[in-house]
Amino acid sequence: MDDGNSSYFGIDLEVRSGGIEVLDSVNEIFEGAAAKYLSAVDADPARSNQHEIGGLPSVGFKSFLGTPGKSDGYPFPALMAYLTDDEDTELSRDTVTWYDARWRNPKRSPEYRLYYKSNPVTELIQPTDFFLIAKKRDGSLLLIFTPAGSSAEFQLRHLFGLPDVDQDFTSASMPSQTLILPIKLLLEELGVRAFDEKEVQNDLDMLLERFPDKFPKTAEFSAVAREVTDFDCITDPDAALIGWMEREEALFRAYERHIVSAKLRSGFGATGDDVDEFIAFSLSVQNRRKSRVGHAFENHIGFVFQEHKLQFEKGGGQRVTENKAKPDFLFPSFAAYHDQNHPTDKILLLGAKTTCKDRWRQVLSEGDRLEQKFLITLEGGISQSQTEEMQAKKLQLVVPEDIQQSFNTAQRATLYSFSQFIERAKASIC
Incomplete structure (x- = not known):
């Protein structure tokens, strides 16, 4: 089963020896990108002869995709994603x-379009959806669709440098700033390496000595991340929280790659090709990825x-509020919350997601x-519509300082930093 590269259920693993190239800015990962809101012709095959998207040459994308031959066209491997x-x-x-729709008519100038087939992603797309296409430096394409006005749209526009988008393609400015943590998590979700595993190689060796055979508990992983980094959570809790999460994610993915690669090489079942065992293993990897990051955040x-x-106390077991709800963090305690004589202005509830x-x-x-x-x-x-709804429902959003840059100016004025929440908690419960 060791063919050098393995992919299972959307999870890519590089098993070859040698360095792993993980880059820090979008313009190092991608050659270029462009975005638009889909028209009915783009999204609805009933409105056109085929599944096609036109207009890319108008923003210079032909320089990334080339000039295809008369009758065939250029095929590109693509990862397509629908985000909500x-x-x-x-x-x-x-x-x-990528092909010339007018190749049969040499008297007319070429009209280059991108043809896509039906698949689970394209079955979801709708007119007015935000669409981004990006050419990776490995030659493949990333095609992302998301409803207009969604948080995913704003994250992608921030990532690729797209302040304004309409129904015609807009070329991305490809900013060179270092990727912030949520953007790295988004790219990893889309199959793009964003955490530099080379930086944690020494820590990985130590982790493998401590836990050679199986994944440690998330609390143990989190403790190792704090142990091998130098952040002062007293003077700068925002930087500490982001720094620990970054290191834990990089360390987890390096450890996962080591453990999973070894399993892929050894095969599944007695003969190495047991499909049921493979599927069960794949699902366990995916489930661990989905669940652990939230636990790490809370840790x-x-x-x-x-x-x-x-x-403070964490919800769970007998520590519940009404309807057996289990808040992530309650200050100062659940006993205080259930004591009707305890003033509510001395109680804080914090969710963590x-x-x-x-x-x-x-x-x-x-x-x-x-x-x-x-x-x-x-x-x-x-x-902005979501943050305004949160405000209307008296939910105060707390966002670490480095991540606040991805919000617009009006939104940033309404946010708490992690440090500000801590000061608010000290003032309320002490």
Whole structure:
């Protein structure tokens, strides 16, 4: 099974020996990108002869895709994704074709279009959806679709440098700034390497000595990430939280690559080709990826609170509010919350979600006694409509300082940093 490169259920693994190139800015990962809002002709095959998207030459994309021959065209391997604010990402690996729609008529000037086939992603696209196409430096394409006005759209526009988009393609400016953590997480979700595993090689060797055979518990992984980094969560909790999460993600992915690569080489079942065992293993890898980052986030947040000597409890077991809700963090305690004589202005409820999507509304129902609640997230570029709805529902959004740059100026004025929340907690409960 060791063919040098392995891909299973959307997870890419590089098994070859040698360095792994992971880059820090979008213009090092991609040659170029462009975006538009889809027209009915782009998205609805009933409105055109085929699944086609035109207009790319108008923004110079032909320089990335080339000049195809008369009768065939250039095929490009593509990863296609449909992102929404409230559902899991739909991914599909396919081939798209760049061709001249007028090749049969040599008297007319060429008209280059991108042809795509039906797949689970293209079945979801709708007119007015935001569409981004990016050419990777390995020669493949990334095609991303998301409903207009979604948080995913704003994140992608921030990432690629697209302040304005309409129904005609706009060329991306490809900014050179270092990728912030939520953008790295988004790219990793889309199959693009964004964490530099070379930087954690020494730490990985240490981790493999401690845990040679199987994944350690998330709390142990989080403790190692804090152990091997130099952040002061007393003076700068925002930088510490992001730094620990970055190191843990890079370390986790390097460790995962080592463990999973070894399993792929050894095969599945007695003869190495047991499909059921392979599927079960693949699902376990995916489930671990989905669940662990949220637990890591809570681990590091809780550690910071402990270092600041804040009184708090985490929801779980008998620690519940109304309707058996289990808030992520409650200050100072669940006993105080259930004591009707304890003033509500001395109680704080904080939800913790790496990404908001529609799940942020869960926090609203986790403490009926409290008019205002707090939510800390790693998600960048949340749409203004969502942040305005949060404000209307008295949910205060807490975003680490480095991630706040992905919000617009008006939104940033309404955000708490992690440090500001800690000061608010100290003032409220002490």
